[in-house]
Amino acid sequence: MRTNNSLIGSVASMLLLSAFSPSDARALEQVYAAFEKDGKPTMIYRPKSTPRFNRKYDLTVGILPVQDRRVMNFYWYKDDLFEEPIPLGFGDILYNELRSSQLFKKVKRINSPLPSNSDNTALQAYKEKHGVDMVISADLVAFNMLREKAGKMTTGVQTGAVVAAPTRVMIDIAIFAQLIHLESGTLIWADLVERRGQAFALMGVLAPEEVGSLTRQTLSFVFGDLKMLLSAGGKIMVKR
């Protein structure tokens, strides 16, 4: 009977130990909980007014819905750490940036995708229906937060306090965009722009608004590059 009791006791202690043991899943949940508690940051920012661009295309461009082509959600399997759903937020930023850049005569948002059969007749019909000369199709390739520990967690000798390792937080953003002229079916410009924003979190975890600020800063660099490439590269339209 005594043996049975001791065995039951050892089973219970093992379960107890497991209950208190740390786990990746729990650690993830506590990062996520901070976003729930402090409020989710926004991705949207005011586009920079400099540098000024000359009008490149005296035409109306339509922005197609941004396609999510990422290999991973924003942070592990969590993807709702921002106020806006991510592809929708990207669509808003693309619209704001292109409008303020003045690279095109007019910028419109279009909700329907390009016809799957992209022959000239179908593209012409699409052009007539939406009143645009060109479309920008954008694929979201990366929008991810990664972390890297720079050292180890330490425990104070006298106080026994646990001190987190300094952590490098990285925001990876990459977007592939292509500009298509509908009447000719020509690919005018296409490129991939990518940037990595970094910050150090001394206590291991960045506050949600710090993540938001780093994200918005990195986004503004990505879209700055995109506008620069659009302005400098791509085919030139000539009126006949």
Add this chain to the structure above:
Amino acid sequence: MKKITLFITATVLWALTTSHAVQADTSDEIKALNIPIPYRDASMIEGAVAMRSAVVAVEYADKKMQERMFARKLDKKFYPILVRVTNESDQRLLVKAPDSSLIAGVNEVEPHQIHTVFENLIKTSKTGRAFGSIITLGLSNLLGGNNAVMVKNDGEFNEPLVQNMYNKALKLSIVEPGDTLSGFLFFDTNASNEKKAELLLPLQYLNNTETFIVEVSIL
């Protein structure tokens, strides 16, 4: 006899509650993070397929490669394959990796997003925590909010694994003329049961809007 039964039960319960789903040591994960995918031109790989000056080679990442690249075996739940694309044209080539698929028997399957791959590999101990929560009348959950516990939990975060898989996954990418792109795709392990499997990889040259699909058998 009773003692043996109880001992076995205790061992099984202990294994269940503390099992960390094929855990690897974090230092091994960091080592793996620093090992790049070996550079090979796709045309050097057996079974490579050339189409419109794009060469695509696909190989199953065997246990040895899985251990070397990710410091763990993945093939219990996933079918990892290494894809290489060499651009032999004078145009930039877009590899539409997220639109790829695998034909295995009569089924066509899409690659897993990598968070679903490592979600199955990280420590969960959910069963243990649930039991513990009952035994301690919820005390263990209350302790979870303690700052020291939170910092300790964070110290357990397996970031090298996440970063390694993220770096080595095949993404939508541009291959410059003459260059080679390499990366892993992770399919469901059921795909490996079929005798013949074929990868369909959509590509696009960036001088027009046309997408073409290359079909490559997996060796």
